[in-house]
Amino acid sequence: MNIDSLIDAVIEKEGGFTDHPADRGGPTRWGITERVARAHGYAGPMRSFPAERAAAIYRKLYWQRPRFDQVASRAPLIAAELFDTGVNMGPRVATGFLQRALNALNRGASDYPDVALDGRIGPATLAALDGYLARRGATGEHVLLKAIEALQGERYVHLAESRPANEAFLYGWLANRIG
Incomplete structure (x- = not known):
């Protein structure tokens, strides 16, 4: 198991865009909240947040850091x-x-x-x-x-x-x- 396969599995598990009313995280795509995406320079709509950017955030914030x-x-x-x-x-x-x-x-x-x-x-x-x-x-x-x-x-x-x-x-x- 390497980090690339772990990230791919998380992205698949988290799925695409969600905005569940009970989720305090608000709008998310690939499991990345809008707040985290914005903090990492993403300015577009969350429905269009690219998986590659999610993967980079996962590697940095949830593996290396x-x-x-x-x-x-x-x-x-x-x-x-x-x-x-x-x-x-x-x-x-x-x-x-x-x-x-x-x-x-x-x-x-x-x-x-x-x-x-x-x-x-x-x-x-x-x-x-x-x-x-x-x-x-x-x-x-x-x-x-x-x-x-x-x-x-x-x-x-x-x-x-x-x-x-x-x-x-x-x-x-x-x-x-x-x-």
Whole structure:
């Protein structure tokens, strides 16, 4: 899995133009909100926002900036999940899921030190990931992925419970974003 195929999958999953009344993000195309498109220099109508511009934004804001590319060299399945979750919930939330899971799986900090829950991939988070993978071996990445997806699912349910308008999206989130 490489970033180009991940971006293509997200663009396909997000689809074309939408402007759902319950979506606080407003008009979107390819999953990019109008606010983000404008912040990156796009001035045209969102119905015409090009997929190539969406791909460039995904690469910069949702892969390189949060340093998911650094995770990919260690755990490609985790990086792919962080990217997809980051697109849907924000990279800091996705990174927070990784950090929480790493802390919960380190057996009381006996395998590697806890990391700060700061939502950023830095040296400590990467060292914890390295320590986890070294300790848990080949199946470790799959278990860590399950933990991240469990946290993601819980957040989706919480979002629907706390804002009834989000119930319109819960089924799709669970069907298309987890697993």
